[in-house]
Amino acid sequence: MVGRRDIASWLNGPGVASDTPSSYPGERLGRPATGPGSIALPGRRLAGIAVDWLLAWLVARAFLGDLQGWGPLLVLFMEHTLLIGTAGYSVGHRAAGLVVEQVTGGPAGVLRAAARSLLLCLAVPPLIWDRDQRGLHDKLAGTAVVRR
Numbered sequence: 001m002v003g004r005r006d007i008a009s010w011l012n013g014p015g016v017a018s019d020t021p022s023s024y025p026g027e028r029l030g031r032p033a034t035g036p037g038s039i040a041l042p043g044r045r046l047a048g049i050a051v052d053w054l055l056a057w058l059v060a061r062a063f064l065g066d067l068q069g070w071g072p073l074l075v076l077f078m079e080h081t082l083l084i085g086t087a088g089y090s091v092g093h094r095a096a097g098l099v100v101e102q103v104t105g106g107p108a109g110v111l112r113a114a115a116r117s118l119l120l121c122l123a124v125p126p127l128i129w130d131r132d133q134r135g136l137h138d139k140l141a142g143t144a145v146v147r148r
Contacts, residue, residue, distance in 0.1 A: 028131070040133075050092065051095050080117035085113035098145050116143055119137035
């Protein structure tokens with residue numbers, strides 16, 4: 001039978017000890033406390049997603065003409081998958097000075113970006129954070145949003 005302890009260890013992500021104390025978000029991941037490469041603060045991430053949502057809404061309205069349907073969500077999914085998968089950041093991430101990387105520090109890649117984008121579009125995963133201030137969508141995709 002799967003217990004609470006098994007699920008918690010699975011949610012901790014690759015190479016992360018669940019009981020290791022840390023003095024700042026990202027320390028357990030080998031990230032610096034401040035500056036480039038440090039875990040992005042929630043305010044910056046929220047600003048980035050707000051820019052992306054506005055852009056997705058505008059593009060959907062201009063090209064799809066559908067504000068009540070799935071248009072903006074589809075545009076957001078495509079933007080995040082293509083831009084994060086190739087450049088490492090979306091328009092909103094770029095405006096907020098952020099980049100999405102693998103936990104190990106490399107580029108996210110298209111597959112991780114697609115998985116992360118799909119989970120982001122479900123809206124619940126970004127609202128669930130861990131001690132390193134990574135959303136559930138980032139944990140499951142093996143990525144982290146860090147400062148440029």
